[in-house]
Amino acid sequence: MASRFVDRAVIHLTAGDGGNGCASVHREKFKPLGGPDGGNGGNGGDVTLVVDSNVHTLLDFHFRPHARAGSGKMGQGSNRNGAAGEPLEMRVPSGTVVFTEDGELVADLVSPGTTFIAAQGGRGGLGNAALASKARKAPGFALLGEPGESRNLVLELRSVADVGLLGFPSAGKSSLISVLSAAKPKIADYPFTTLVPNLGVITAGSTVFTMADVPGLIPGASEGKGLGLDFLRHIERCAVLVHVVDCATLEPGRDPVSDVDALEEELAKYTPGLGGKLDERPRVVVLNKIDVPEAAELAEFVRPEFEARGLQVFEVSTASRKGLRELTFALAKVVEEYREAQPVLEQQRIVLHPLAIDDSGFTVSADPEEEGAFIVRGARPERWIRQTNFTNDEAVGYLADRLNRLGVEDALAKKGAKPGSPVTIGDVQFEWEPSSPSVAVHLSGRGTDVRLEKNDRIGAAERKEARRIRRDGTGEDESFSGTDSDDADFADDLDDDLEELDR
Structure with a gap:
């Protein structure tokens, strides 16, 4: 069964929920009020996208678009925190671009090993031990864990290549990349043989660069004709675009100049998702199939017109391999100039901006x-x-x-x-x-x-006044007759004890 190439997928991600905190009171013999000892809940697992050089397509996400990370465990008594949820790592190919459902660019994942947290796990709730304070010494509650983040994201694969091949169907793009590199694309004598992008690695002296071959374009591709412009995303990163022109075509109404003009018009209608415009990239024209005598004559005829536009023109033949060496080194030179013109990537400096004091955050x-x-x-x-x-x-x-x-x-x-x-x-x-x-x-x-709020207890002041009345003989105690000296002494001792307790 032939493998399928998928360069776009919609995924539905759910991070793990945080575990609930625990409300518990320490219990031990002879310690009836041991204090709160409820542990915190564990954090939920994150869903992370990781660039893997061994992955070349988004096929796995096409068949399994739903993914969920593990949830955190609930905290327990004796200050035992819950276990964190199991994180989920999803492997993506280099060149994957992440968008929201509204088309907003979220991340551009290129370098192998690059990680991106696509969905954040929920934080675990605090237990009552962590919530204890001077004002609330024994909380009878705990905080709940936060739910994990749920996101719907769009993944698009944009191949990482230095040179992109453009041309009509059967123009010889696949044959060109097959003779310049070790790539083995499907080659046949009918249009739209190439259904998926092909990548090849080319060495020219000390320069190594990559080349991408996308399916053929025809006029009206921007309106959905042929394979459309869907695969043009694979040449958005290219340093130079190469027009491969079939000089031996027998189709009426076609010639090298009109072919290039038609493709340029389609490129102008395409809006790259990574910014910039494709029609601003350096251009090279390759007049292919000059091993055919009529094609060689046509190539000599149209060459001056392309050169008048400021384009580099190369006459090649993938059958006889004529002109391929000159083309390879010329492309390497353009790629090197493009790389040198790019700004040097410096280490990003993280600057923390504290919030203003009066910024309440709501x-x-x-x-x-x-x-x-x-x-x-x-x-x-x-x-x-x-x-x-x-x-x-x-x-x-x-x-x-x-x-x-x-x-x-x-x-x-x-x-x-x-x-x-x-x-x-x-x-x-x-x-x-x-x-x-x-x-x-x-x-x-x-x-x-x-x-x-209700308090029926007799205060110390009231008890002192009652004792004074009894001693002065100005009144009678309601609980004691006052005639028995033992009863009076017992009452006085009881009042003294109660007063001492109040102190």
Whole structure:
């Protein structure tokens, strides 16, 4: 079975989810309150694209477009953190270009070993041991793990070649690359023999360069005729473009000049995804098949016209190998000049720009779909929403504290939000209950427990006053008769003990 060449694929990637944190309290004999010991959840695995020199096509992604990395494990008690999710590495050929579904360029992967994190794994949630503080010594909750990133990406293969061969079907491009290199493309006497790009490595003296042969073009290719312009992406990186012209064609209405003009028109209609224009690249014209007498005469006739345009012209024959040596060294010279003209790649210097102090990292805007509602957008608020377990009241209170410290409540108040106004953060909508002093509304203190608001215990001052009354004989104790000295002494001792405990 013949192998298939695939140079474009759409992939659906899902990184691993982060593990949830653990809410646990240390338990040990004679230590009823051992403190929080819940571990953190493990991070989710990343989906990474890695350039592999042994991969030459995107065929694997064509049949298996869906990929998912491993998720992190949940944290456990005794300060045991969850295991990280298994990352996923996907091998891609050199020259792979990554786009979003909207056509935005994301990455250009060329050098072997280059890695690109296509989907980021979710971070694991913190356990209650990591959330403990002076104000919250024993949190009864933990943070949830973040979901892994999901992305749909488009992979396109753009061959890494120095020289690109262009021409009509059966112009002799495959024959040319076969005699100049060790490449063995399919060669036959019918049009569109070449269905996939072919690459060959050529040595000219001390210069080594690569050559790409793409399927033949015909007028109207930009409108979908023939094989179209899909394969022209493989010559976007080329330093020089070579027009291979069939001087021995017997088709009516065709000649070398009109063939080159027709292909130039199609090139002008093609927009490279990597930027630049193909019609600005250096050109070389190869008049092929001069081993045929009529073709040699036609080549001599049209040569001056191409030279008048400033193009280098070479008359060659792949059958007799005439003119191939001159062509090889001329192409090597053009490639060397192109390489020298390219800017020297310097090591990238990473510069960190700290955020301004007043940069809160979020925005508050009115909800266009609901009157009186507001939408809060920002990386941190949305991440905190994903980490919160809304079935736990203490976790919701912790979220409210974080949002208040960030300044979300003050920003909502400035926008005109009122108590009960719907507020949306991420995928969650809730009614706003402000607690910041900028809002004129009386609220009970955050963190209070209604069970502790009632206190029927007699204070120390009241007990002292009762003891003084008993000693002065101005009143009677409700619990003791006052006639028995033992009962009075016992009451005094009890009051002293209670007072000492209060101290």
